[in-house]
Amino acid sequence: MWALVTDQRYHGVRTRLLPLAAVATVVFGWRRWRPxxxxxxxxxxxxxxxxxxxxxxxxxxxxxxxxxxxxxxxxxxxxxxxxxxxxxxxxxxxxxxxxxxxxxxxxxxxxxxxxxxxxxxxxxxxxxxxxxxxxxxxxxxx
CATH class of the missing domain: 2.10.109.10 (Umud Fragment, subunit A)
Structure with missing residues (x-):
């Protein structure tokens, strides 16, 4: 039961953080290499x-x-x-x-x-x- 609750809680965090991390990567790359x-x-x-x-x-x-x-x-x-x-x-x-x-x-x-x-x-x-x-x-x- 505890593992199920933990997995669900981290799944919510991951689904919110993953797009944020992707945007941060693009912004960092754009600023660093300025294509x-x-x-x-x-x-x-x-x-x-x-x-x-x-x-x-x-x-x-x-x-x-x-x-x-x-x-x-x-x-x-x-x-x-x-x-x-x-x-x-x-x-x-x-x-x-x-x-x-x-x-x-x-x-x-x-x-x-x-x-x-x-x-x-x-x-x-x-x-x-x-x-x-x-x-x-x-x-x-x-």
Missing amino acids: FRAVVAGGSMEPTLHGGDHVLAVRRRHVERGDVVVVERPDRPGFELIKRVTAVGGDHVEGRTLRDGELWITGDAPGASTDSGSFGPVRRDAVTGVVLIRTWPLRRVR
Whole structure:
């Protein structure tokens, strides 16, 4: 009898707390990673991303080699690019060693890309987000 009463009492608590915990998790995640949408312009990231593709990106402190990132262009403040990180601090690229906090970014279609080959390394703090998923067009969602 005691076990039945205890189970019923905890069931009521669980049914009230579970939705609250779910909402708290979503709010915490939203505030921590602040997801945002970006639109690919041009063909420099083909075949991975095409002009007009919409992507979901999150703000993240840690950026790794291979990540596709949204980054502020160093020679045009306020203008953002979507590129792949191909080298990080300590890596040797194009005759120089990147310092800690520097990234080398390139497009997946190098001949059609304005990237670190044009303007040099970018600062880690110029990265505004890491791309998680393509959200549009629907036939290409990944």
